[in-house]
Amino acid sequence: MTFPIPKRLFILLLFISSLANADVKLPRIFGSHMILQQKKQVPVWGWGGAGEKVTLTLRNGAGVLQTKTIKAGKEGQWMIKLDPVPAGGPYQVSVSGKKNSIVLEDVLFGEVWICSGQSNMEMLVNRSNHAAEEKSKANFPQIRHFKVPHDRSLIPKEDVTGGEWQLTTPETVGDFSAVAYFFARDLYEKLHVPIGLVNASWGGTQVESWISRDAMNSFDEFKAHVAGMPESLEALAVLRKKQLDEKIIMEQGSFPDAETLKTWPSLSLDDASWKSMEMPGYFDLKYLPGLDGAVWLRKEINLPESWANQSMILMLGPIDDVDVTYVNGVKVGESMKKVPQGRNYIIPAEILKAGKNVIAVQIRDLGGIGGFSGKPEQMKLTRDDYEMPLAGSWKYRVESSLENKEPSGANVTSTILYNAMIAPLIPFAMRGTIWYQGESNASRAYQYRKSFPLMINDWRKRWGEDFPFLFVQLASWSANQGNSEKGSTWAELREAQSLTLSSVANTGMAVIHDIGETADIHPKNKQDVGHRLALNALKQVYVQDIVHSGPVFESMQLDGNKFTVSFKHAMGGLKSSDKYGYVKGFEVAGQDRRFFWAQARIEGSKIVVWSDQVASPVALRYGWSDDNIEANLFNGEGLPATPFRTDTWKGVTEGVLFK
Numbered sequence: 119m120t121f122p123i124p125k126r127l128f129i130l131l132l133f134i135s136s137l138a139n140a141d142v143k144l145p146r147i148f149g150s151h152m153i154l155q156q157k158k159q160v161p162v163w164g165w166g167g168a169g170e171k172v173t174l175t176l177r178n179g180a181g182v183l184q185t186k187t188i189k190a191g192k193e194g195q196w197m198i199k200l201d202p203v204p205a206g207g208p209y210q211v212s213v214s215g216k217k218n219s220i221v222l223e224d225v226l227f228g229e230v231w232i233c234s235g236q237s238n239m240e241m242l243v244n245r246s247n248h249a250a251e252e253k254s255k256a257n258f259p260q261i262r263h264f265k266v267p268h269d270r271s272l273i274p275k276e277d278v279t280g281g282e283w284q285l286t287t288p289e290t291v292g293d294f295s296a297v298a299y300f301f302a303r304d305l306y307e308k309l310h311v312p313i314g315l316v317n318a319s320w321g322g323t324q325v326e327s328w329i330s331r332d333a334m335n336s337f338d339e340f341k342a343h344v345a346g347m348p349e350s351l352e353a354l355a356v357l358r359k360k361q362l363d364e365k366i367i368m369e370q371g372s373f374p375d376a377e378t379l380k381t382w383p384s385l386s387l388d389d390a391s392w393k394s395m396e397m398p399g400y401f402d403l404k405y406l407p408g409l410d411g412a413v414w415l416r417k418e419i420n421l422p423e424s425w426a427n428q429s430m431i432l433m434l435g436p437i438d439d440v441d442v443t444y445v446n447g448v449k450v451g452e453s454m455k456k457v458p459q460g461r462n463y464i465i466p467a468e469i470l471k472a473g474k475n476v477i478a479v480q481i482r483d484l485g486g487i488g489g490f491s492g493k494p495e496q497m498k499l500t501r502d503d504y505e506m507p508l509a510g511s512w513k514y515r516v517e518s519s520l521e522n523k524e525p526s527g528a529n530v531t532s533t534i535l536y537n538a539m540i541a542p543l544i545p546f547a548m549r550g551t552i553w554y555q556g557e558s559n560a561s562r563a564y565q566y567r568k569s570f571p572l573m574i575n576d577w578r579k580r581w582g583e584d585f586p587f588l589f590v591q592l593a594s595w596s597a598n599q600g601n602s603e604k605g606s607t608w609a610e611l612r613e614a615q616s617l618t619l620s621s622v623a624n625t626g627m628a629v630i631h632d633i634g635e636t637a638d639i640h641p642k643n644k645q646d647v648g649h650r651l652a653l654n655a656l657k658q659v660y661v662q663d664i665v666h667s668g669p670v671f672e673s674m675q676l677d678g679n680k681f682t683v684s685f686k687h688a689m690g691g692l693k694s695s696d697k698y699g700y701v702k703g704f705e706v707a708g709q710d711r712r713f714f715w716a717q718a719r720i721e722g723s724k725i726v727v728w729s730d731q732v733a734s735p736v737a738l739r740y741g742w743s744d745d746n747i748e749a750n751l752f753n754g755e756g757l758p759a760t761p762f763r764t765d766t767w768k769g770v771t772e773g774v775l776f777k
Contacts, residue, residue: 132207140194142166142215142476144759145276147546150223151283153314155547156205156227163545163588165199165276174198203227205311226260228312229305230548233298234328234540237321238590238647240293240391243299244292256291260311261302263294266318269538270528272350274330278542283314295319295592297554302653308656316548318539324558325569326776328533328540333576334532337568339601339775354531355522358408366406366516369393374517382414382515383444383478389416392513398435398497399492409531411450412475412517417508419475419499426472430501434461434508435492436671437481444478445469460496471670477508480517486526489636528562530692532776536673540577550586550659551577552651556611557592557639563597563610563771570614571622588626588654590617591760593634593641597744602713608744612761629668632695632745632758650757664691668757674738674764680728681706681738690754701725703749703761705742706735710765713739718751723760725751737765755763 144164154160166172169189176184183203190196207226213217233239243252272281284290291299295317304314326334335344348354366373369392369713374382381387395405395415402409430449432443436459443463451463481488490497494509528535541727559566564732574587600606612631628650635641657666669685669692685692701718704727708716716729716738727738740769741749741761751759 119245121201126189128681138491140147140165140167140170141218141731142170142172142220143649144212144213145318145542146278146281147543148211149283151224151285152222152264152400153230153312154200154203154232154284155314155549156311157202158547159202160200160547161197161545162200162211162213163195163207164213165194166196167217168192170194170196170215172196172198173214174200175204175212176200176213177212178208183209183268184463192649198656207312210448226262226312226314228260228314229309230314230316230544230546231298233295233301233315233317233319233592234551235319235553236323236558238557238593239295239297239318239408239552239554240317240319241296241640241644241760242319243294243296243644245640245642246296246300247642253288254522256286256288256299258286258303258306259288261299261306261313261315263298263315265288265293265295265316266316266539266543267373268528269322270351270530270534271538272348272354272531272534272747274537274541274586275746276542278539295589296565296644297647297651297761298552300646301552301647301651303656304649304652308652308662309660309777313773316546318543318545319554321529321540322558323528323535323555324392324776325555327528327535327565328555328574329532329573330541331533332574333579335478335571337475338563339568340532343532343777347533351530351534356593358530359519362406362408363417363519366519370515371614374515382416382517383447383449384447384478385474387416387476389513389515392416392515394511395514396510397512398492398494398509398676400438400487400491402488403513406516406569407521409516409519410488410522411484411519412480413519413698414478414480414492414515415515416476417477417511419477419506419508421470421475421506423472425472425501425504427467428470428501429467429469429735430465430499431498432463432465432477433481433496433498434463435490435496436460437479438486438488438491439484440482442480446471446475447478457609460492484520485522486561508713512580520575522665536576541580543663546582546583548585550588550655553587553589554647556615560592560607560611561771562774562776563607563614564769565771566611566614567617567621569776570618574618574622574625586624586626586655586659587622588628588651588658589615590628590630590647590651592631594636594745594747595634596636597639600744602707602742602769604740606743607771609742609746609761609774610769610771613763616760616762624658626651626666628654630758631749631761632740634745634747636745636747653757665753665757667754667760668755669753669759670766671740671760671762676735678724679730679733679735682721682733683727683738685723685725685759687757688753691722692720692725693752695750695752701751702744703751705729705739706732707737707765708732708734709736709738711737713737737763737767739763739765
């Protein structure tokens with residue numbers, strides 16, 4: 119006689135059976151050619167059958183060095199810790215269970231560093247200065263690189279989605295993080311041990327995306343944000359679309375019906391109530407965050423009598439994703455697919471009139487970013503020697519928004535990169551972290567004083583150790599042309615980074631404003647960035663007797679209208695990079711808080727600063743602007759002075775908060 123098994127019990131039995139018969143598995147960070155941290159216990163973990171006996175064996179050419187066994191837990195999870203091993207190799211690591219064995223070959227022990235941040239950390243050797251030459255010389259089989267693939271999640275993941283350990287060769291190094299590689303190369307040449315790089319970086323990312331949910335919730339300014347976070351990206355997409363639709367309706371009244379939509383290309387349409395945005399650009403990054411759907415953009419132009427009733431070429435540059443384009447209500451072209459070289463449409467002679475004309479473009483963003491994606495000079499109306507620029511202000515209105523099942527980008531909310539790209543690595547044994555990020559937090563620089571230390575302490579808590587955390591201060595870049603007169607978000611972000619050195623122990627900072635590029639947020643000189651990070655590591659982590667920092671403000675004395683400024687780390691005296699010896703980058707202000715450029719005279723390890731326009735100075739600043747590449751004070755070792763200010767006057771980012 120048989121009895122039916124209840125459905126729930128049947129499912130439970132299947133689950134138990136699957137655990138009992140599971141293969142032993144390892145996270146993807148464990149693989150052949152990996153580098154494990156020397157002189158530390160090394161956790162090795164994975165999954166198998168419930169209660170399964172798992173054996174870990176470490177071998178070299180001389181035989182078995184360590185064998186350890188453990189019983190997997192009820193859900194199949196297990197962890198074994200290898201005893202400390204000095205630098206060297208190669209070794210073989212094998213993991214065996216009831217059903218299968220995993221064998222990892224060519225394993226080395228050395229120094230392991232997590233490398234994280236945004237695009238300047240992710241930027242490849244292929245894009246760095248002298249890339250061809252650097253690649254040709256890259257024969258360092260004991261420097262190895264693991265790239266964590268981009269991934270996002272609102273809950274911590276058990277494993278990353280891919281990746282493999284690669285040896286440094288001329289064929290592979292071009293796809294390595296340039297900062298990480300040049301950092302590792304300097305360490306290798308000084309320490310003569312294998313160097314492992316775990317590159318978990320993503321361009322354009324904010325610090326909040328790299329912080330765990332629990333840590334975010336521990337900070338009062340983030341609690342409201344965390345309370346409103348959904349549990350999945352799909353739920354987040356629904357919530358964001360609802361919020362975005364409400365915002366659009368509030369701004370423009372409603373979405374258009376079919377009859378209204380017919381009027382939007384028209385020359386006679388009154389678009390005075392339409393909002394404006396600057397083009398070229400992506401409307402869903404700045405003006406309509408997260409929007410996928412259709413947006414109309416209109417621009418009024420005035421043609422001289424001599425160019426009326428003539429055929430002309432309308433050049434709009436590349437567009438994401440597809441467009442339908444009208445001039446004075448007449449369709450002149452459309453592209454139903456992405457065309458990288460740009461949209462070029464011929465306007466028939468009978469369409470253009472003397473005086474007012476209107477260009478109307480319907481852009482449909484099917485996913486990801488949307489808008490005019492080219493350069494300003496690609497947007498123009500032209501014929502023969504006549505050219506009218508079209509970049510600048512365009513009127514816009516939203517036709518529709520699409521439901522995006524998974525919102526794009528790494529900044530759609532907080533925690534998502536920690537969950538998907540950092541949590542799966544914990545507790546992989548390592549020496550420390552190098553970090554290059556902050557550009558995406560410049561508008562919230564004052565809050566970065568708290569959010570950046572929050573992230574550092576969060577990671578340390580998760581790993582269970584106060585490991586060294588070395589980071590790069592922002593380079594010089596034009597950004598918003600900020601300065602002391604109108605405020606500088608980038609200067610305030612650099613200040614937040616400097617303050618981290620005193621608020622968080624066991625940290626170090628590489629100052630690089632002297633090697634930035636005014637017109638490029640991604641400076642190509644990554645060699646010196648890696649070198650200056652390595653100087654911090656060699657001094658602070660490996661306790662070598664070297665100079666690792668440029669001059670750092672220590673104190674000042676006022677005598678009349680002159681400040682005498684003292685610096686720490688002024689070894690070898692102070693120097694200017696100017697061939698005539700002029701020191702640039704200092705400015706002073708009186709009680710009126712108006713800053714004036716100052717003269718500066720080096721006197722050994724001190725500097726005297728004054729301005730004839732400020733009789734009674736009360737404040738001193740150095741390198742206080744977005745693009746501070748002209749600040750040219752160095753120590754005798756050629757390392758740049760850290761930008762600073764002596765006042766605590768309110769900046770432009772105070773009160774700007776993450777939401």
